[in-house]
Amino acid sequence: MVKLIGVSQNLHAPNTGDLKLSRLAEVVEHIHTHLDDPLRVDDLARLAGLTLPQFDRRIRKVFRLSAKQFVMKCRIEETTCLLAESDHQPIGEIALACGFSDQSAFTRQFKVTTGLPPGEFRIQM
Numbered sequence: 001m002v003k004l005i006g007v008s009q010n011l012h013a014p015n016t017g018d019l020k021l022s023r024l025a026e027v028v029e030h031i032h033t034h035l036d037d038p039l040r041v042d043d044l045a046r047l048a049g050l051t052l053p054q055f056d057r058r059i060r061k062v063f064r065l066s067a068k069q070f071v072m073k074c075r076i077e078e079t080t081c082l083l084a085e086s087d088h089q090p091i092g093e094i095a096l097a098c099g100f101s102d103q104s105a106f107t108r109q110f111k112v113t114t115g116l117p118p119g120e121f122r123i124q125m
Contacts, residue, residue, distance in 0.1 A: 023048045024058055031074050035099045041067045075099050076113045079106070083118055084125040091118050 027048045031039060044067060045055035059067045075098045082094045095106030095118075110118050 021062075023050075024062065031071055032078075035075055035078055036097050037099065039071050039099065041071070044071075071099075072109065072113075076110060079110060079118065080114070080121070083122045087122070091122075094118070 027044050030047060031044070041055070042052050045052045048055050048058070050058065056067045059065065059070050063070050063073075065073060078098045079094055082089065082097070083091075086094075091106070092103035095103045098106070100106035100109070107117055110116075110121070114121055116124070
């Protein structure tokens with residue numbers, strides 16, 4: 001049995017006027033829409049208008065993960081959705097669509113994260 005858990009926080013909280021959280025929300029959206037791109041943490045920090053240490057602290061505060069871990073979490077979450085939704089899309093194609101350099105790198109990371117290789121995860125889903 002595979003179990004995934006997530007935590008959410010509203011980054012668009014009304015009436016807070018917190019521009020920093022709004023910029024962070026934009027970066028999170030950017031990550032989700034550009035998973036197939038090489039997402040460098042320093043580029044994401046620049047996009048947020050923060051220094052690298054500030055950005056990493058903000059991500060850790062909100063998501064309890066480093067910025068690099070958060071990007072990987074987003075990639076793994078997307079792959080789990082794609083694996084569950086499609087019986088026919090090749091695993092290598094899913095890996096590339098979610099920003100992994102190749103299928104073997106994806107398989108290693110997926111197994112470390114979920115405890116199952118992608119093919120077995122797909123069968124169980």
